Amino acid sequence: MNSQTTVASRTDLPGTEALSAQVDRRSFVGYMIKGSTLAVALTVGADTLAAKSSAATSRSRSAGLLPGVPELADELDLTDLLLMSGDPYYYDYLIRITPENRVRFELPRMEVGQGIITAAVMIVAEELDVPVDMIDPSLSPAEIRRSTGQITGGSHSITSLWDPLRKVAAALRTMIVIGAGAQLGVAAGEITISGGVALAPDGRSLRYADISQGVEGRNDLARTAIPKDPADYRVIGQPTVRLDARDIVTGKVNYAMDLDVVPGALPTVVARPPTLGGTVASFDAAVARSLPGVVDIAEVPTDVEGASSGVAVIARSFGEAFRGRDALEIQWNAGEAEDLSDDDIIADLRAINLPTLPAVSRLTERVSGEFIFPYVAHAPMETMTAVADVSSGKARIWTGAKTPLAAQAKIARDLGLAPTNVEVNVIKTGGSFGRRLFFDAAVEAARISDIVGRPIKLMFTRQEDTKFGRARPLSVHNVQATFSSGGLLGGKGKVRSFDHRAATSALDLRHGFGEGITAAGGEIGAFGFSQTIWHTTQLLQYDFGATSLLLNEKEFPVPTSSWRGIYSGTAGVANEVIVDELARAMGENEYDFRMRTLDDDRTKAVLERVAEAGNWGRDMPPQAAQGLGVHKEYKSRAAVLAELTTSQDTDEDARVTKMVIAVDVNRVVNPTGLEAQVIGAATDAITTILRTGLHLDNGAIRESSYGDFEIAQMKHTPPEIEVIFMPTNGERPGGAGELVVPAAAAAIANAFARATGIKPRRFPLRDFYQEA
């Protein structure tokens, strides 16, 4: 999508008057948010954006219709917003040279397995000319001065670290070189540094530790530092094994529940209501208290907002806490969710979904579909956990927090403490996938510790994490494309319009992600921020005429959180399925059609690579097929070719047998880390498209563990996976952690359609379609 978009003239659309009220509503939703966010871009001087968008707006106004505007995300995307809001706080690192001449480095982000500690250490090692194993990394605790610069999410970590971290390290390098020259009495230009030692031409040397103690705190002067020429890189771009790989394989990594940081912090578990949002009416703990190992029992408000409640059991071991919990006799008040089931939510979402443009002219044909994606648990292997010690007017927390400052602020408000009296230590955790944008366990743990007056270790059981955790919002999508067929003389057809209307269970974004952005852009409000996320992530990278992609949402009492890919893991998949169907309706090969209509050369390049490497169009056995998907987001591009086979045995699931994945992330920092993210995201696509989702039955989530929330296992993943990185294509790395989810999910859905002839419409596919 871009400014060449053709706008349909009024005469093409009979019944426009009748539609005007709806257009106004769409205009309100679509433009108000686009407008307010565009204003943010204008104030930071995006001149080209101003020119393009005003031209497009005036054209669409003259036509009196909504379409014709380039998608906002084409010009200004979520990565830009995160970087704009975080940038004032980015030039602030602790890089300490210890007396032992090692480098202590604190990363003000969260490691959840995505490998950013290793990548960040590689950047520091590169600029300081030390080996990576000379650096001892840790994660920064919540530090109020970091404001919007201490958020991990939206796949922007490496993009946002790139310039600031290189420049701060480069500034330190300069200090070391100049300091060495002064101490050794030679010109700085004659000093060479390597491996933590500065060397004069005559062979005399100094350790870094003898020259500098390193840097700590805000260092805005470093903005002018000049980092290394990439031509001289010897660390960045080299495959580097995770720095904690040995600790992981020997069982030495301490996750929050393994920590022994507060003596006497006891295992704690919470009995939760039978339905979402339920509260304790009364309870009898007499039997539970008498059980061996049980130390304390207390009623506690649960979830971040305290809207629900439960009974916490504190014991000597988790096993004893579980038995205490099971011995409680609790009377429950039903929550708001009682009587609410998936079908009710789907009906409500259908009712609020904005209409697609009416099918019109006799000259156009139409491809369309309604897509339904279920609630999906994040289901990280480590459930929500936190250690809390609230005493003497202070709270100390150890937890895996991607938004530690939002957690700190929430806990402070909750306990009536100043944020400076709330210490949030960020602990590396066992996975997130969006789940740890929220800090449910930290907030609950602080409350419980405060109530019972002792330090505790709170752990959600797997069953709690599935039933009372958060989920990717259930969503309903209406996608419609119109096209005119090719001429009788053999010309190609043309897509005239493409509409996407998504209605989703509201996405909870109250985790601090938006504070900086909305503060910069004015009061957009809670729902406005969802619109901002939607419009800064959703785009069509095809020359499809008049396009509009709109979101509406409704709040339900089902807790939600962004799930790897945010809206793109659903909306982007629906779009790519319709692209395949358009190609077939227009009598074209799905690959050729994409190459003809894509308006992005980098996307075409990754697609071309997977088609070549994956031998697109090769003969496949019966009931097996190839499928394609592409995605553009986070300043990066992805294309996936998936091969899938289905079985005559309806008990046997479709299996992805091979995947070829090409990504263009501008610059690769750690190829082995990037490949891990790419394959992990592709595995998520197998899980969500083919295998599993949550069900809501009368206010309760049906699934409880991996036994029924069936994520991909070894036997569901392809033995053959090829990952291709495009050559360096820019200075700053683009985002990668979520990039491949939409493209892989689309490729799998499209392969399923080509193997079975069944249109993929409702997910996970195995729940809704017999194998053909």
Add this chain to the structure above:
Amino acid sequence: MPDITFNINETPVTIDAENDDELLYLIRDRLGITGPKYGCGVGVCGACTSFQGDELVRPCIVPMAEAAGKSYTTIEAIAVDDVLHPVQQAWIDEDVAQCGYCQAGQIMTAVKLLERNPNPSDDDIDAAMSDNYCRCGTYHRIRKAIKRAAQTV
């Protein structure tokens, strides 16, 4: 509360525990052996997989009555004098781990697979490893690491 005696990582332990207490929480919360992880508590996910004698076991579903007198080995004890087990080394060489939380269980399961089948096929690996879940999606590298370790075990 009865005293129950068992061996863990070649060390005898006597601990007061109820017969229905699960081994996992005893060794994690009271003995401080934290390599085996809690993932599901019902023996489905495999994050706590360890050895009971020569067999794979999931300590989250082993009641102490059953543990009495048995010998257990956890991830902490399969390297000998700081020399990694070849499976652990293969895990590093293939850079398998992402978040790492499930990997102790994956490695223990792979060790037993290779003891019984020194040259496993893809289907053998599917069969042996599919009941150890990895939410990060490291299966592809687990498969490669098992094949790499098969060359050295």
